Structures are given as structure tokens and as C-alpha cells.
Amino acid sequence: MLKLSSKEVVIFAPLYRRIPADGWGGVEKIVVERARSLRRLGFRVQLVANSTDDSLADSVVSPDAIFSYPGGKARLLASLATGKWTRYISIFTSLKREIWEAPILSDASAIDPFNNFILTKEMESDRVLFYLHGNYYFIYPNWRRLFLVPDMIFRPSWKLNLGALNLRMNELLIRKGIRSHYMPNGTDFPDRGQIIQNPEEFLLFVGTINPLKAPHLAIRLARKIGLPLKIIGKITDASYFRNMVKPFLNNVTEYLGEVDRRTLTETMRRCRALLFTSTWDEPQGIVIIEAQSYGVPVLALNLPVYSGIYEMIDNYQTGLIGTFDDLCAKSVEIFNIKRDSIYIRSRSKWSWESVLKNHHMDVIEKMAENMPTHSS
Numbered sequence: 001m002l003k004l005s006s007k008e009v010v011i012f013a014p015l016y017r018r019i020p021a022d023g024w025g026g027v028e029k030i031v032v033e034r035a036r037s038l039r040r041l042g043f044r045v046q047l048v049a050n051s052t053d054d055s056l057a058d059s060v061v062s063p064d065a066i067f068s069y070p071g072g073k074a075r076l077l078a079s080l081a082t083g084k085w086t087r088y089i090s091i092f093t094s095l096k097r098e099i100w101e102a103p104i105l106s107d108a109s110a111i112d113p114f115n116n117f118i119l120t121k122e123m124e125s126d127r128v129l130f131y132l133h134g135n136y137y138f139i140y141p142n143w144r145r146l147f148l149v150p151d152m153i154f155r156p157s158w159k160l161n162l163g164a165l166n167l168r169m170n171e172l173l174i175r176k177g178i179r180s181h182y183m184p185n186g187t188d189f190p191d192r193g194q195i196i197q198n199p200e201e202f203l204l205f206v207g208t209i210n211p212l213k214a215p216h217l218a219i220r221l222a223r224k225i226g227l228p229l230k231i232i233g234k235i236t237d238a239s240y241f242r243n244m245v246k247p248f249l250n251n252v253t254e255y256l257g258e259v260d261r262r263t264l265t266e267t268m269r270r271c272r273a274l275l276f277t278s279t280w281d282e283p284q285g286i287v288i289i290e291a292q293s294y295g296v297p298v299l300a301l302n303l304p305v306y307s308g309i310y311e312m313i314d315n316y317q318t319g320l321i322g323t324f325d326d327l328c329a330k331s332v333e334i335f336n337i338k339r340d341s342i343y344i345r346s347r348s349k350w351s352w353e354s355v356l357k358n359h360h361m362d363v364i365e366k367m368a369e370n371m372p373t374h375s376s
Contacts, residue, residue: 295339
């Protein structure tokens with residue numbers, strides 16, 4: 001067993017996201033918390049990110065030429081057509097001279113050809129582990145065909161070393177012959193004194209406002225349960241918001257917008273329960289365990305097949321997964337779960353210390369075994 005005091009790791013954040021985020025920013029939050037938690041466990045951490053905050057890690061590398069991720073499908077296609085994305089190649093090439101000879105943990109989306117394919121090509125594949133935040137490429141044939149050419153060139157399905165965020169996804173990847181490890185993310189747990197034992201009578205939805213996250217289903221569910229709903233999140237599909245959410249806003253269903261972290265935390269602590277209605281194969285909805293970290297139960301629809309909800313929610317212990325009818329019939333029972341119990345149970349499974357020790361350490365140490373030790 002390698003001594004933790006001699007361990008080093010590089011965390012590679014998505015370059016098109018600012019680290020840390022001003023508001024919610026789930027991936028940004030994970031990057032910051034993982035770096036901080038690894039350092040507490042004795043690792044020396046280098047963060048490669050679009051950031052100017054030197055306090056986030058022992059060393060922060062921010063490439064000068066950051067790829068500006070274009071908003072909207074038309075602008076994205078235009079960017080691809082004009083070859084603007086090729087700036088990534090020079091970024092990765094220059095980074096090879098700057099980052100340590102240590103395991104690289106990348107938070108790139110699995111459908112991001114820029115990070116996945118180029119990083120796999122530029123670095124030794126055994127040195128890089130990708131956290132699987134997007135499942136499209138490996139599950140849906142149309143997405144696989146879209147990336148057929150880079151797949152043929154770089155053979156990512158052969159080379160990628162993946163950290164699957166839930167067990168179902170991990171089992172699927174292994175069946176497909178893809179190297180995968182179960183490596184979920186955790187969350188920072190606040191002091192137990194921040195739990196509100198007598199919450200207010202409203203439900204909460206937190207997530208981007210689009211059809212996949214499906215806040216319209218949360219609106220329907222809250223109405224059936226008979227409690228007011230507050231919605232927090234960034235609008236990423238204006239048409240969907242205009243047609244499926246805005247017509248139902250009133251003094252009972254309220255859209256708070258994209259709030260800052262403090263407002264989000266305070267609203268989450270005070271709510272009766274969090275509603276999780278995502279309709280896509282959400283690898284790991286961090287908002288679920290963040291709610292549980294405040295003792296808040298979670299009601300989740302059982303729609304996705306490869307979703308992480310099935311291991312993140314313990315039925316009748318930290319929340320409930322079910323149909324509309326199930327969630328409505330059992331909602332009062334779930335509301336009455338002791339909040340201290342939710343906090344304790346969730347912390348034992350999903351605190352960063354537990355997650356890193358139980359699921360990450362062995363993989364990172366195996367990646368580091370054949371690498372030269374960096375002298376401090």
C-alpha cells in the first residue's frame with residue numbers, strides 16, 4: 001500500500017466551465033470538493049481548470065487559450081465547422097509539459113469529444129480516468145454513430161478508463177467490454193446543527209429548466225401531493241420554459257430563478273422534501289445527496305433505467321422512488337422520517353471521506369503504481 005503522504009493526483013476540470021461556479025454548478029462543485037477532500041486525505045493536488053483561484057489546490061494550472069463553449073446548437077455547429085475547437089489540441093499539447101507525472105482524474109462529459117478523445121490521445125490512457133457524467137455515447141446508437149470517426153481514430157472504447165458514477169452504469173460498461181470502475185462522487189456534509197427539524201410546508205425542485213430535468217413533472221407531482229412548490233434552476237430551454245413551466249406559475253408554484261449558493265442552501269434546508277423528476281439516465285444527481293446532507297427526504301420518479309437514484313435513495317430511510325401514485329400515497333410517511341436519521345445514514349455512504357476511501361483509493365493507487373514519484 002502506498003503512503004497517502006506521497007500521493008499526487010491531477011484533477012482535470014472541463015475547460016469551458018469557470019471554477020468555482022457563482023451559482024449552483026454541480027460539476028464545478030464536485031471538482032472543488034474532490035480536490036479539497038483529497039488534500040485532507042494526504043494527496044498533493046494539481047488542478048487544471050479555467051480558474052484564477054490558487055487556493056483550490058496545491059497547484060492550479062489555467063491554460064491561456066481557453067475554449068469558449070458556444071451557447072446554442074447553431075453556434076456550436078458553426079464553431080465545429082470553422083475549426084475553432086482545434087485550439088484544444090494546442091492546449092493539451094502544452095499541458096503535457098506542465099502537469100505532474102501523476103494519475104489524472106477528468107470530469108469531462110462522456111460525450112465531449114474534445115476532452116475525451118484528445119486527452120486520451122495526448123496522455124497515456126492508463127494515466128487518465130474519466131468520470132462518466134454523460135451516458136449518451138455508450139448507450140444510444142445515434143450518438144455512437146455521431147462520434148464514429150473519432151472513435152475509429154482514437155479507439156476511445158478501447159482506451160478510455162472510466163469511473164462510472166452508479167452501479168448500473170458500471171455493469172453495463174463492463175458488459176460492453178469497456179474498462180470501468182464504480183467511482184461515485186460525494187458531497188460535503190454540513191454541521192449537524194444546520195438541520196431544520198420543523199421544515200416549512202413547501203416542496204423544492206432544483207435543476208436546469210429543460211425537458212430532461214422535467215420540472216413540469218415536479219409541478220404535477222406537487223399539485224397531487226397538495227403542497228406549494230419552489231423551482232430553482234437555470235433556464236436552458238426557453239421554449240420549454242415558456243410552454244411547460246411558465247403557464248403554471250402562481251402564488252403556489254414559484255420560480256425563483258438561478259439563485260446563489262447561500263439562497264439555494266437556505267431554501268433546501270427549509271423545504272419539506274426535494275422532488276427529483278429527471279427523465280434521463282442521470283449518472284448521479286448530486287442534488288439528491290446534498291438535500292440528504294441537510295436531513296431533507298427526496299421523492300423521485302422511477303423513470304430512468306441507468307439512473308443513479310436507485311443507490312442514492314434508500315426507500316423509507318432517506319426518501320422514496322416510485323410512480324406518481326406511489327409518491328402521493330406515501331408522501332406523508334416520507335415527510336415524517338426523522339431528519340437526523342436521514343443525515344446520519346446518508347453521511348455514512350455519501351460524505352467525500354467515505355466515498356473516496358471506499359471507492360476511489362484503490363483505483364487511484366493502482367494508476368499510480370507504475371508512475372515515477374514526483375519530488376516535492
